[in-house]
Amino acid sequence: MKLRFHWMMPKGGEVGMKTAQETSRVATTKASSPAALPDMEGWTRFARCAEDAGIESVLLSFSRYEPDTILVACAVGQVTTKLGFIVAYRLGLMQPATFVQQINTLSGLIDGHVSLNIVAGSSTVEQRGYGDFLDHDERYARAEEFLTVCRAFWSNNGEVNFTGKYCHVEKGKIFTPFQAATSTPLQAATSTTSVFAPSDTSEHSQRRRAGPEIYVSGHPEHSQRHRAGPEVYVSGHPEHSQRHRAGPEIYVSGHSEQAQHLALTQGSCWLRLIDTPENLSATVSHFRSNGVEVCLRLCVVCRPTHEEALAAAHALLPSEEIAREERGILSRSDSKTLKDALAAADSVGWMNRNLWAGLVPYYGSSAITLVGTPPDLAAAFLEYKKIGVTQFIIAGWPKLDEMMIFGHDVLPLIRAAEEQQEQ
């Protein structure tokens, strides 16, 4: 199995921006920011470059400061052929049946190149602006129910009945099916990814794309045990449904216990911030042994020499003003992920020779950065592979340039090493 690499989609207007400082969250959440508007020209350029660079998917982030992710994926997907879209969405914003109808429609419009990143929501203020008044733990309890209902829709052709604390569905039926990808050259190269061609009837691929057995590998019986919560009554014809009613891959992000539990019960992959391999090793094994993949979110700065990489990384440090505002966002959040990241930045700075948390106070929790030469970075990624990590979602400054460097200088080294290992 080969490592899977995804990239963060730039915000509106970002592809044309020259400096890292302009792209900081502090700048892009200002009322005047172009991030509020779709940027089809910039996104089309970026998406095509991503396809050329060997990137499998782009992650579209969700917030009130940005256009809706499901619709952006739909529009950009009209101009790309193989790029995948990991659509981030918060729960509590729509009925699960409506969400399934939208995702299924999207899958039919972009040849199945869609997966989900479920986010419980990291800001209470922002959630209330959407009409969601639950607290952190309740949001996760609701997410559990929400995804149970979604997966019931995806796993069968019959009716969905569900009575929970947050979701209630009676004789639910969504006629538009989820269309799985028919062609994903990047994924086809790997043995445990989620290719499901209509002609492919092997038991393996069917298991992997049908709702309740969405787990990527391992022990579905075991994982099912984790599935707490209300009963789901599912009727219909399983043979038929497995062929035609598969669901998307589900990335669950978050560091809290509730997020981890949700990833184990409802997800196909746990998405978390990068940490050192030693710190991650035990957790990753735990997820893998439960049939759930692990995907790391990180940034990269790659230059021909270590000194150049360090200089480029330090050049990203922004103004004091941005620093103050970003620290405010991080410390006010009720998300464990954000708090962990700020703590790492404050206490260590360099987490090992290549992993730097120095940008977190300025660019947010996802700015933990791998810094180094192409061979340094390739070695680092392979080190994560050794402990069981399978996927990465990367960003850089600027996103497009750093992605091209990665595709050109780093990825070939990784693929060569992987091929050697496989022989």
Add this chain to the structure above:
Amino acid sequence: MGLRFHWMLPKGGEVRLDGRQTALEAARYRIESMSTSSAAPKPDLRGWTHFARTAEDAGIESVLISFSRYEPDPFLVSCALGQAVKKLKFIIAYRSGLMQPATFVQQMNTVSALVQGRVAFNIVAGSSSEEQRGYGDFLSHDERYARAEEFLAVCNAFWRGEEEVNFAGRHYRVEQGRLATPFVATDQTRPEIYVSGHSERSEALAYSQGTCWLRVAEAPEKLAPIVARARERGVGVCLRLCLLCRPSREEAIEVAESLLPVDRDESTTTLKDDSQMYREGNSVKPGDTAASDACWLNRSLWTGLVPHYGPVWTTLLGSPREIADALIEYGRIGVTEFIISGWPETETVALFGREVLPLVRLREATD
């Protein structure tokens, strides 16, 4: 201002690119689009693009994209189709109760920016309680309207550009709501809002929150006072109708005859238990032939299919001149817009643009 003409977007798989489809075949496809074997639930960008270009060429302003569990989501359909055609607008039908109003506004605003402002909104309260429950909505007809009122009040607050939206209602609550993505259009800051339905509640909702009241065509005499009332309140009136146009009235009636179901008891409206409009439709009794008196509201308004498939199958029938006359007559009583359907849709919209619309525009210019 001239009359505005919109068209129904055909269902997935309905458009035949070779144009070889009889009126009956096209109508049957529509009637059977709710069966599990239909291709209607699947997006059909090729067929839709073909239809949309034909509609643009015919002088049609917008297409209505309907909402139900039997079809793809209309937000996404308009987003994708809007990348392929550059003039046509999209009227997105959506029910309240399916998502938070802030999320709805974020989606509507995003679509507006992705299709250069060519979107409008048709709010539907929902006509089937079984279908609503499948979406997680357990309110009654009147409660759904009360909720729709709140839903649109919140949406309109966002669209008015209030810095922060605060709302505490029975069905929705929003605190410090802010959305960065604006509604993007050259000439407006919010979408036009079509409120459809025949009940008093829908009429009141159209006045309080909408820009246009959408209802099924009836005889002009019967509509005149209703239309006048709505226009007085500053709201437009849009009529939904089907079109059956042939060189002569006799030929059109012959086609109508062919559309009557073999099974005279056939009905696709049994689930529509919770709608004033469908209750009215049920009071129309089936006629034995297309020509029988029971099937006509006046000389050109035929209801032969209504008992079987519902009020939206009310059909304006005749020669191009007769149809143009009827549309002009509606214009005289204050109707401002129409949303039309025909069998097959593509051929009918082309025919409308070629034979009927020029007559309408000519009469408008000379009257």
